[in-house]
Amino acid sequence: MKIQLCLWLMLLNINNAFGINADVQHYNFYIDGVHYTEVVYYLPTTGLKSTYYSDSSFHNSIGLTLLLKKGSQIIKAEKLHLESPRYHQRKPLIHVIRWPLPPGNYLLESTIYDAQNSSQEITLLSSVDVPDYQISVALSDLQLFSICRNTKDTSLMNTKNGFYYEPLPYQFVDRNQNVLYTYLESYHTNKIKRENYFIKYKLFELDSNSNNKLVDEWIYRKDHKERDIILNTRDISQIPSGKYLLKVYLIDRNDFIYDSSAAEFDRYNPFWDKLIYLSYASKKDEQYFSQLSDDSVYISLKSLYPIISSNEQGFIDYLINNNRLAEKRNYLYSYWRENYADSAYYAYSMYMEEVRKVDQMFRSGFGRGFESDRARIYLRYGKPIEVFKEDQDSGAFPYEIWKYDKIKKTGQNNVKFIFYNSDLGGSNYRLLHCNAYGERKNEKWELELYRKVNDEYEGENPFDATGVKRTFSRRAREYFEE
Numbered sequence: 001m002k003i004q005l006c007l008w009l010m011l012l013n014i015n016n017a018f019g020i021n022a023d024v025q026h027y028n029f030y031i032d033g034v035h036y037t038e039v040v041y042y043l044p045t046t047g048l049k050s051t052y053y054s055d056s057s058f059h060n061s062i063g064l065t066l067l068l069k070k071g072s073q074i075i076k077a078e079k080l081h082l083e084s085p086r087y088h089q090r091k092p093l094i095h096v097i098r099w100p101l102p103p104g105n106y107l108l109e110s111t112i113y114d115a116q117n118s119s120q121e122i123t124l125l126s127s128v129d130v131p132d133y134q135i136s137v138a139l140s141d142l143q144l145f146s147i148c149r150n151t152k153d154t155s156l157m158n159t160k161n162g163f164y165y166e167p168l169p170y171q172f173v174d175r176n177q178n179v180l181y182t183y184l185e186s187y188h189t190n191k192i193k194r195e196n197y198f199i200k201y202k203l204f205e206l207d208s209n210s211n212n213k214l215v216d217e218w219i220y221r222k223d224h225k226e227r228d229i230i231l232n233t234r235d236i237s238q239i240p241s242g243k244y245l246l247k248v249y250l251i252d253r254n255d256f257i258y259d260s261s262a263a264e265f266d267r268y269n270p271f272w273d274k275l276i277y278l279s280y281a282s283k284k285d286e287q288y289f290s291q292l293s294d295d296s297v298y299i300s301l302k303s304l305y306p307i308i309s310s311n312e313q314g315f316i317d318y319l320i321n322n323n324r325l326a327e328k329r330n331y332l333y334s335y336w337r338e339n340y341a342d343s344a345y346y347a348y349s350m351y352m353e354e355v356r357k358v359d360q361m362f363r364s365g366f367g368r369g370f371e372s373d374r375a376r377i378y379l380r381y382g383k384p385i386e387v388f389k390e391d392q393d394s395g396a397f398p399y400e401i402w403k404y405d406k407i408k409k410t411g412q413n414n415v416k417f418i419f420y421n422s423d424l425g426g427s428n429y430r431l432l433h434c435n436a437y438g439e440r441k442n443e444k445w446e447l448e449l450y451r452k453v454n455d456e457y458e459g460e461n462p463f464d465a466t467g468v469k470r471t472f473s474r475r476a477r478e479y480f481e482e
Contacts, residue, residue: 020047020062020120022112023170027141030133030187031227036100037128038143039066039108040158042169043093045084049116057086061115062093068128069107081115094166096157103132138187139250142261144168145181148231161229171265175311178237178318183230184261186250190224192258197222199230200249205242206264212245237318238327240272271315274338275330288345289333297328300348303355303370304335306379354379364428373431374400377417381407381436384417394473395453397422400429401479410437418480420449433480446477 023042028035043062050058061083068076082093106128113121133140147166151159158165165181173180182201189197200219204212216239222228247262292300301316308316319328333344340347358378359369369375378384384402391398397420404415415436419429433445442448446467447457457465467477 020044020112020114020122022110022122022124023167024108024110024124024126025143025167025171026108026126026128027143028128028130028133029140029185030138033134034100035103035130035133036098037130039097039099040167041093041095041097041110041112042167043082043095043112044169045090045092048114048120051116053086057088059086060084060090060093063111063113063115063118064095065111066097067109068099069109070104075101075106092169094158101128101130103130105129133187135188137189137191137250137258139248139259139261140185140187142246142248142263143183144171144246144263144265145183146173146177148181148183148233161231163231168265171263173236173265173267173269175268175270176314178235180234180236180246180265182232182234182246182248182263184248186222186225186228186230188226189222189228189250190226192224192252194252196253197224197258198251198253199232200251201232201234202247202249203234203239204245204247206245215239215244236267237269237322238272239267239269241267241269243267271312271331274334275327289329289336289348292329292332294325297325297332299355299368299370300332300352301328302368303352303379304332305371306376308335351379362427362429372428374402374419374429377402377431377439381409381415388479390476390479392473393476394471395450395456395468396420396474396476397424397449397451398429399432399449399476401476407436412437416480418445418449418476422448422451449476450474 021044024039025042026037026039028037030036041064045060045062048060048062050060052058061081064078064080064082066076066078066080067074076099078097080095082095084091084093108126108128109123110126111121111123131138144167145165146168147164149164150162151164152162153159153164156164158167165183168181186197186199198219198221201217202214203216205215206212216234218234220232222230243264243266245262245264247260249260250258252258298320301320304316305313316328316331319331332348336344336348355370358375361369362372362375362378363369364372370379381404384404386403388401388403389398390396390400393399399418399420402417402419406413407415415434417434417436417439418432420432421427421429431440432449433442434440444466447465450456450468453468456469458467458469468474470477
C-alpha cells in the first residue's frame, strides 16, 4: 500500500510538472422538494502558462466546457472562463456548480484547458446517478473536505449552510492534515416513529483485495427533522498510510439501518507509519526512553528542532500540543533508533550533553538557552573554529561573528554567522545574517546592526543603501568579510 501511494504521488507530480490535471467530484442533495447535484472542480495551476506583472505577481486562466447528457440527449451545456486572482505563489482554482436535476442516470463530460495555452487540455467523464430522496428516510452523498470553517460570507461558491469549505483533492489526505471533515444531510427522519435517530460512523482500512478491517467507530444521537445538516470532524492523526472506506449509517435505537452513505480516501502519514514500525522493532533501548519523565521528554523533543526538518518539527508540535505522551516517547525513541540503530541511547545521551552545555552557555531572560539562535546554530553545525565578540563598536549593538572552515552537511567552506543583541540585556543574541546555505540572509544587516546611527548610510539614499559609512571603530563588515 505504501508503494502504491508513493507511485500515486510521483505520477501526480509528473502531471503537475508537464500539463494540466484536475479532480472532479459530484454529490447529490435534496431541499424543498428539489434534487440537486453539486459538482466540485479542483484545478491545480502548476504547469499552466502564467501572465506576469511588474511586482512579480501572476495569474492563470482555465477554460471549462461542460456537457451533461442523459443517454444521447444533452441536458445542460456550459462554457466557463475561470480567472485566478493575482498571487505570488501558485494556488489551485476551486469551482462549484449546483444543478437541479431530477432522479436519473447522467453522464458529465468536463473538458478542461489552459486558456493561455489551448494545447494543454484534458477531458474527464463522470457518471452522475441521482437517487430519489423525495419519500423515504435517506442520507445524501458523503462529502469529504480538506478545510472547513464557519463564515458569514456567501459570495464564494464553495460556501453553504454557514460554512466555507475546500474539497479533499483526489480524495487524498496528506501528512499535514490530521482532521477529517465530513458533510452529509439526512432527510425525512421525522418519519421515524421512535424518539431519536442516530448517525453511526465506521472507518475501515482496505487491503489490496478490498477486504475491510474496522479501525474506528463513533456515533451521535440526532433529533428528528425534515432535513438535517450533519457536519463532523474526526482526529485521524493516528491513522497510518493506506486506503480507507468511511461508511455512515442512519439507524434507530435498535440498530435498524434506514440508509447509508460511503466515501473512500487515501491517507499518507509517514510519521505515524514510523511509530507503528518501531512498535515491532527491537526493544533494546526502548525501555530507557519509556521511563523518561514528562519534562525530559518535552525538553528532548524541543532540543531536536535544530537537527530535524520543518515537517518533523510540525509533527512534534502536534504531539506536544495534544499532550500525546506515549507517542512523544515513541517518536523520541524512533528518531534516535532510526539514525543510530546500534547505539540509540548512547547517541541520545551524547546529544543531550551538548544540549545541557549550550543551555548554560546561552542562557538569558528570553527563554531556554538551548532554544536561542546561537544554540540552534551550535547544535546544528557544531562548535565554531573562531568566535569574534564586540561590544564597543561605534554605533553598533553588541555582536558576535562565528566562523566555520567547513559545514559537513552541505560541504560549504568559509561559513560565517553574525549574531547581535538589540535588547541590550542579558545574552539574547539573535542571528542577524550569515552566508550559510539555507539559513537566514539579510543583505541590509549592517543597517540593522548600526541602527542607532543609520542616518550615516552609504550611498545616495537610505532606500537603496545596504551599509553604513566606515570609520576606524566601525568594523563589523571588515570582520565578517575577512
